[in-house]
Amino acid sequence: MGSALIILIVVLAVIVVVALGIVGYAIGGFNKLVTLRNRYKNAYAQIDVQLKRRYDLIPNLVETAKGYIKHEHDTLEDVTKARNIAYVASQAAAANPGDATAMKNLGAAEAGLAGTLSRLMVVSEQYPDLKANQNMMQLTEELTSTENKIAYARQAYNDSVMVYNTDREVFPSNILAGAFNFGPAELLVIDKPEQRDAPKVSFS
Amino acid sequence: MDFFEQQAKAHRKTKWLVFYFILAVAALIPAFYIAVLVVFSGVQAHQYYRFRYHYYNQGPPQFSAWNPPIFFGVSIGVLAIVGIGSAYKTMSLSSGGSAVSELMGGRLISTNTNDSNERKLLNVVEEMAIASGVPMPQVYVMDDENGINAFAAGYKPGDATITVTRGCMRILSRDELQGVIGHEFSHILNGDIRINLRLMGTIFGIMCIAIMGRILLQSVRLERRDNNAVLPILGVVLLVIGYIGVFFARLIQAALSRQREFLADASSVQFTRNPGGITGALKKIGGLGEMGSRLSHAHAEELSHMFFGNGVSEPLFGLLETHPPLADRIRVFEPAFDGVFPEVRYDEEGQAGPPIRPTRAPMPDIPNIFGTVVSGAILAGGSEPPVIKPHVVLPVLGNPTPLHLKYAEQLRDSLPDSVRAAAREPADAMALVFAMVLSNDENQRAQQLAGLEQSAGAGVREKAAALYPDVSQAAAHAHLPMLTLAIGALKQLSPDQYEVFSRTLNWLIESDDKVEVFEFVLQKIVLRHLDSQFHGATKPILQYYSIKPLAPECSVVLSALAMAGSQDAGEIQKAFDAGAPYLRAPDDSELGLLPSEGCGVEQLDNALNKLALAAPIIKKNLIEACAHVVGADGVIMESEAELLRAICDTLDCPMPPLI
Numbered sequence: 079m080g081s082a083l084i085i086l087i088v089v090l091a092v093i094v095v096v097a098l099g100i101v102g103y104a105i106g107g108f109n110k111l112v113t114l115r116n117r118y119k120n121a122y123a124q125i126d127v128q129l130k131r132r133y134d135l136i137p138n139l140v141e142t143a144k145g146y147i148k149h150e151h152d153t154l155e156d157v158t159k160a161r162n163i164a165y166v167a168s169q170a171a172a173a174n175p176g177d178a179t180a181m182k183n184l185g186a187a188e189a190g191l192a193g194t195l196s197r198l199m200v201v202s203e204q205y206p207d208l209k210a211n212q213n214m215m216q217l218t219e220e221l222t223s224t225e226n227k228i229a230y231a232r233q234a235y236n237d238s239v240m241v242y243n244t245d246r247e248v249f250p251s252n253i254l255a256g257a258f259n260f261g262p263a264e265l266l267v268i269d270k271p272e273q274r275d276a277p278k279v280s281f282s
Numbered sequence: 283m284d285f286f287e288q289q290a291k292a293h294r295k296t297k298w299l300v301f302y303f304i305l306a307v308a309a310l311i312p313a314f315y316i317a318v319l320v321v322f323s324g325v326q327a328h329q330y331y332r333f334r335y336h337y338y339n340q341g342p343p344q345f346s347a348w349n350p351p352i353f354f355g356v357s358i359g360v361l362a363i364v365g366i367g368s369a370y371k372t373m374s375l376s377s378g379g380s381a382v383s384e385l386m387g388g389r390l391i392s393t394n395t396n397d398s399n400e401r402k403l404l405n406v407v408e409e410m411a412i413a414s415g416v417p418m419p420q421v422y423v424m425d426d427e428n429g430i431n432a433f434a435a436g437y438k439p440g441d442a443t444i445t446v447t448r449g450c451m452r453i454l455s456r457d458e459l460q461g462v463i464g465h466e467f468s469h470i471l472n473g474d475i476r477i478n479l480r481l482m483g484t485i486f487g488i489m490c491i492a493i494m495g496r497i498l499l500q501s502v503r504l505e506r507r508d509n510n511a512v513l514p515i516l517g518v519v520l521l522v523i524g525y526i527g528v529f530f531a532r533l534i535q536a537a538l539s540r541q542r543e544f545l546a547d548a549s550s551v552q553f554t555r556n557p558g559g560i561t562g563a564l565k566k567i568g569g570l571g572e573m574g575s576r577l578s579h580a581h582a583e584e585l586s587h588m589f590f591g592n593g594v595s596e597p598l599f600g601l602l603e604t605h606p607p608l609a610d611r612i613r614v615f616e617p618a619f620d621g622v623f624p625e626v627r628y629d630e631e632g633q634a635g636p637p638i639r640p641t642r643a644p645m646p647d648i649p650n651i652f653g654t655v656v657s658g659a660i661l662a663g664g665s666e667p668p669v670i671k672p673h674v675v676l677p678v679l680g681n682p683t684p685l686h687l688k689y690a691e692q693l694r695d696s697l698p699d700s701v702r703a704a705a706r707e708p709a710d711a712m713a714l715v716f717a718m719v720l721s722n723d724e725n726q727r728a729q730q731l732a733g734l735e736q737s738a739g740a741g742v743r744e745k746a747a748a749l750y751p752d753v754s755q756a757a758a759h760a761h762l763p764m765l766t767l768a769i770g771a772l773k774q775l776s777p778d779q780y781e782v783f784s785r786t787l788n789w790l791i792e793s794d795d796k797v798e799v800f801e802f803v804l805q806k807i808v809l810r811h812l813d814s815q816f817h818g819a820t821k822p823i824l825q826y827y828s829i830k831p832l833a834p835e836c837s838v839v840l841s842a843l844a845m846a847g848s849q850d851a852g853e854i855q856k857a858f859d860a861g862a863p864y865l866r867a868p869d870d871s872e873l874g875l876l877p878s879e880g881c882g883v884e885q886l887d888n889a890l891n892k893l894a895l896a897a898p899i900i901k902k903n904l905i906e907a908c909a910h911v912v913g914a915d916g917v918i919m920e921s922e923a924e925l926l927r928a929i930c931d932t933l934d935c936p937m938p939p940l941i
Contacts, residue, residue, distance in 0.1 A: 116384050
């Protein structure tokens with residue numbers, strides 16, 4: 079009776095220790111996923127700040143340009159339309175950072191906006207009065223600086239998303255991710271502007 | 283009470299915490315034991331009387347009060363649950379203040395936010411950070427909470443975070459916000475935040491039993507079998523006894539937090555010199571009625587000892603209150619308060635209601651001429667630098683005054699726009715820090731900028747070059763405040779970007795072959811605070827309680843300081859000898875002026891790392907010694923003052939600007 083009982087106790091103790099080890103590891107893994115998810119959401123907030131700054135600058139830009147380039151009505155209207163589309167897309171993305179449709183929509187909308195803006199810049203080259211206007215120069219300078227900051231913040235966001243996605247897919251964290259519904263996060267990709275019309279954005 | 287006494291007192295409090303905790307567990311075990319014994323005996327009796335015929339050759343079961351197997355089983359079970367619960371919670375809090383803020387559903391506020399309410403909050407926090415010498419904490423807001431409440435969390439001033447409710451931002455005026463944030467900064471400076479975090483970890487274990495009981499009861503309810511009533515009974519037992527645990531946990535929370543709230547209120551008023559701020563905030567909480575400071579989050583109970591106001595429902599007994607009553611707190615500053623709270627309208631547009639006017643006249647304002655002196659001194663070569671004597675250094679450490687607050691506000695506002703804006707953007711903050719360590723020599727600077735472009739990109743290089751003129755013209759006492767603001771923004775970098783930043787900073791500092799002490803300490807401050815953010819917050823564990831084993835390290839620090847102040851060997855020796863006695867080291871310690879090879883940058887680095895683990899009293903003596911070394915020539919110059927402040931920061935002792 080004595081030795082069998084001892085063996086039983088030892089086996090039980092080993093099982094308990096192993097079980098505790100697994101539980102501890104699972105807790106650590108879960109916390110890491112949560113931390114990484116918060117990190118990319120915070121990183122998106124950085125982009126959001128810069129985007130808002132940009133969306134606020136653009137109407138000023140359009141107003142300033144309107145006085146000088148009355149004939150290029152279409153170009154200015156395109157910019158305003160693209161800006162509004164991008165604004166709506168950014169609101170959706172801010173509500174759900176990392177969500178696939180929201181990020182893709184935002185990327186497409188931003189690319190469209192960049193396209194119309196570059197067209198506006200090309201057009202305004204032909205109007206030296208506009209180019210020399212102090213307000214215009216200051217606004218374009220701020221716009222460029224904001225775009226640089228967006229690029230930087232986007233890089234940070236994409237880095238954080240990569241780290242999160244990797245941890246999510248790696249074994250054994252993928253078990254935890256599946257069990258607790260940690261969905262994949264989407265990178266934010268903004269293509270270089272091309273000469274094209276405002277993109278069709280789907281809100282399905 | 284001075285900063286070091288506070289810290290030492292806070293450390294002692296944690297010992298009381300452990301004691302109460304052991305008491306609680308010791309109370310739980312007998313309670314459980316009795317309950318399990320009763321249940322077990324009942325089951326035995328039940329079995330015996332039901333199946334009497336099978337046991338006919340045995341007598342009725344013998345019951346005894348002492349049943350060793352059950353006792354050991356129960357003890358081990360309770361200890362295991364409590365131990366695992368506490369360990370789990372402590373592990374989940376290992377990333378410091380931000381873990382707690384995110385647990386409560388807080389959203390990080392970007393340092394470059396455009397929202398006016400958030401901007402106002404950040405400005406208040408910035409002023410306090412500069413005024414108190416605490417590095418800019420991360421600020422979170424709980425969007426779903428409409429009451430007025432706030433808390434500070436973290437292990438050290440370097441990784442502290444401040445979280446406020448949305449109600450705070452929208453309902454409180456700027457003065458009242460300052461009062462609340464001042465209260466939270468007092469918690470940071472008094473060492474409360476560390477106790478609070480440890481408290482959270484420990485009492486979670488005690489509360490675990492009640493939680494387990496509840497889970498057991500809920501899960502078993504669905505599959506009850508009439509002949510096997512053990513599990514539900516066990517659930518009820520766990521739940522009932524678990525509430526004993528919760529009771530003890532609340533007692534501990536209350537005992538440790540109640541008088542600290544009065545202390546933090548007092549420190550806040552000492553800091554802002556405006557009792558109207560904090561009393562206004564308290565009155566608005568009262569004016570919101572029942573739900574004034576209540577938080578609706580599920581985890582609010584775990585943190586109830588950390589909040590500004592009462593965050594959970596009123597407990598039954600006065601002893602269990604984590605906060606003194608609102609009226610009492612107001613009467614500390616307004617003895618004539620009649621207990622009637624003015625009604626607060628919660629404006630739908632989100633505009634704060636008008637500030638509640640204090641019934642006592644506010645203290646006289648700081649004279650305005652001070653402002654011109656400060657702004658003149660921002661640019662180097664303005665009016666005369668302030669004359670600081672060594673003996674004023676120690677009393678002011680950890681005890682910022684309203685003068686510091688005013689100074690901080692004016693200094694922040696008189697920073698060049700480009701610098702101020704840069705300090706709030708993560709990318710530009712990097713460039714700002716680089717600009718602060720660029721060489722004075724033009725050729726070398728060009729080389730450094732070229733290297734910067736390779737390492738961190740053209741954008742950062744351009745920005746650093748653009749900021750250099752403004753930065754180099756700023757007076758010495760503006761550097762640490764700029765750094766404070768920049769650290770706030772740098773905490774928002776991604777881990778990869780942080781790696782690039784720290785690598786580049788290291789390279790930049792070593793690139794001009796001569797590392798100045800101030801440059802080195804600047805780098806140490808930046809990397810130390812950011813490392814705790816990116817590589818996990820380390821809990822400060824005291825290792826040294828006596829100065830004797832640290833004598834070599836103290837020699838390094840004092841020698842480096844002496845050499846930074848003068849080139850003449852005689853002067854250096856004189857300075858060292860002026861400061862060494864203040865260490866109060868025993869006579870046989872190895873304390874002596876080191877040659878310049880012995881107190882280089884690497885040795886200084888190691889020395890400061892080790893000294894950071896010393897007991898508060900040792901740090902106090904060391905800082906006093908440093909102040910006297912630096913002031914040996916009769917007065918402390920601006921640059922020396924900043925060096926002193928920087929060294930204090932690496933020792934986790936926030937020193938306000940010396941004015």
